[in-house]
Amino acid sequence: KQEVTQIPAALSVPEGENLVLNCSFTDSAIYNLQWFRQDPGKGLTSLLLIQSSQREQTSGRLNASLDKSSGRSTLYIAASQPGDSATYLCAVREWAGGSQGNLIFGKGTKLSVKP
């Protein structure tokens, strides 16, 4: 059964710092991996999606990498800002034969960026 783990559970950094969030998954047979942002009491905003055949994706100050064979992904945030404060969720989409394959989520890393 696929398990997704995110470390650290919480992270507090001063503004301007570069940081890395980690995600690991137990079964490398995935279709893709998606990083989300969740603000308190709100829905999930998709940040980046990496296909299983890709190694990384970039969007602005965000860069996500994927090493499928080792079951790891990282989300790199450059020059962090207080507005980046949120919980960051990692989710893998399983290989599910002919069906869609649902998303399996990690518990998230709660990021706080201090001004």
Place this chain on the structure above:
Amino acid sequence: EPEVTQTPSHQVTQMGQEVILRCVPISNHLYFYWYRQILGQKVEFLVSFYNNEISEKSEIFDDQFSVERPDGSNFTLKIRSTKLEDSAMYFCASSEALAHGETQYFGPGTRLLVL
């Protein structure tokens, strides 16, 4: 930018009552999903829906749950007889393409409290 919308944003109900949670997916999307997040826990997959039928469902999605697309826009989740443990944030999501690689877009969620 198109968004997934959900109503109501909050719902309080008595144990044993029926609730219907409503979602309007992004208009050209074909695949629809429900997830839930119990407070402090991971986001969990409930069900996926395509072409007017369930594609996949999790162990959580038992006989008390049902989904329906009653018209061309709405996608609903019904819980027939709510239990205390159904209290959670329920998220609807939709995606566009047949390919497994497509991003899922999430709504803001409905916070359900069962008393």
